[in-house]
Amino acid sequence: MPVPVPRQRTGSPVAVPAAALPPVSVPPVRDTGTETANGSDLTLLVIEDDPAGTFTVPEMLDAAGTRVRIRTARNLTEAERLLTDDIHCILVDLALPGRVRGQSDEDADELAVLRHVLRLAPRHAVLALTAEADAERAAEAVRVGAQDFLLRNELDGRTLSRAIRYAVERKRADTAQVKLAESRLRAQENARLERGLLPTPLLQGSDLRFAARYRPGRSRALLGGDFYDTVRTPDGTVHAMIGDVCGHGPDEAALGVELRIAWRALTFAGLCGDELLSTLQQVLEHERESEEIFATLCTVDIAPDGRRAGLCLAGHPSPLIARKGQAAQLLPYENGGPALGLLPNARWPRRQVELGGSWSLMMYTDGLIEGRTSEGGERLGQDGMVEMINRRLADGLRGEALLETAVAEVRELNGGDLTDDVAVLLLDRVR
Known part of the structure; x- marks a missing residue:
């Protein structure tokens, strides 16, 4: 049964008791420049336009005492406004309309929103949310840059918490690998240049x-x-x-x-x-x-x-x-x-x-x-x-x-x- 996950609203956040969610035990994640005060809390930005408000609580608390704060945006405009430095991970609903601002109907594609988010937040971990019937599109989402995908009908607190942490760690590892490769290439090019001089x-x-x-x-x-x-x-x-x-x-x-x-x-x-x-x-x-x-x-x-x-x-x-x-x-x-x-x-x-x-x-x-x-x-x-x-x-x-x-x-x-x-x-x- 899907767990309620939040739409950001004014007022005091309401935490879901640890007993209400299946226990999850994962080590703290440290993200570059986006840690909270205790270094283990995570903030998730959900981009989905479900009018029924599937994500309805602003915060989850798992058995390990890790809080997952959740903000929601119903479109890309709201997402850009809410995408602050303290966001660790972004969850994108692939069911959102497949056309972004400035794009014609002929150019629209099923992953246009995801591609836009990946360009908008190149340093953030990104998860794709899809229905079970769209597993092929979900796999394509990973190929174009998402760290993982989640099936809506299998979404619960344990799955979501684990997926966020996995996505953040994988993004960090991918970023470190890219930086290492770029550093090696620069070193090789510099060495070739200096030898030539x-x-x-x-x-x-x-x-x-x-x-x-x-x-x-x-x-x-x-x-x-x-x-x-x-x-x-x-x-x-x-x-x-x-x-x-x-x-x-x-x-x-x-x-x-x-x-x-x-x-x-x-x-x-x-x-x-x-x-x-x-x-x-x-x-x-x-x-x-x-x-x-x-x-x-x-x-x-x-x-x-x-x-x-x-x-x-x-x-x-x-x-x-x-x-x-x-x-x-x-x-x-x-x-x-x-x-x-x-x-x-x-x-x-x-x-x-x-x-x-x-x-x-x-x-x-x-x-x-x-x-x-x-x-x-x-x-x-x-x-x-x-x-x-x-x-x-x-x-x-x-x-x-x-x-x-x-x-x-x-x-x-x-x-x-x-x-x-x-x-x-x-x-x-x-x-």
Whole structure:
């Protein structure tokens, strides 16, 4: 026998005694943003136009002490008005006329009201109410988005209470699954995008060996504000660059990519030294979100014979060089220019340096040298980095293995992940 279930009216609600309904024992349900004070009560919105008032009490109380408050709407207009944040579940009578506002008779369908409710309340659990003879339509209602259906002639307190809780839990699970899938897709797309933005060195025809390591400071990111690139121009000169945009967010990462691409284009256009850096500063000033944003940069252009290079520093640490039979040391450079974006009309002198016959040139960002050497201890610094590299060179490490070990040791000394981005680039010439 159908249980009376409510039409919302003014006045004090009347609770159906627990003994009047079959006992039901179900765990409390927690819905996103729609819990009542005790976290277990539920509110049901019934959309039906039964003139006899099948749903006639405003509240049910089952044997477990859970209250189900019931509001009723006779049409979609009333339903929209009553659909507040405290509604947990909606019960839609499929016997309602199959045409919604703005829909022609030709476009009407048997589930039009249900489809409208699903669009109106995409975050709510929805149940379909139908007669026994309409079981096929009820199954179709579930296929289009309802969490479950109820047969009118089998409706009682136990069935209704259990169905509401099941619908709410299933909606929560479905929503969580959709969010998880969307999160995974976004992560995959971001990873593909960031991998595509990392540079591919263009060194065809050069006898130099290239290696690089990149570790962003942002959690779960592949790209940070550090950037690097290496290309060989038609005259045989190898150009290498490494830089660091202040900050660690996605905006800084995007700006770093823009500067790297601009550097590559300007290098192939024949610019070098001060002229190139002045143009990059213009790019930075145009693209940055704030005048407080700046970028450090180190550029090296290695002559076709590989024995000498031009070096420019824009507020960036000097590269490290290890020559055959000698300990690694920093390239001397006392007269570098300021970071890009700090001073208008700045200049960046280019210094000629001798490399020798066989050498390894390591360029890096300050994330490699600013990690701590122990908890609460001093930063590694450039001197500490040089000592570390010399130990690893003495162990016979070169190329990829040298960079991999160096970055891992810096992280270990820091006692965990580094907070800043780290980029390291290594060029080797063996004779």
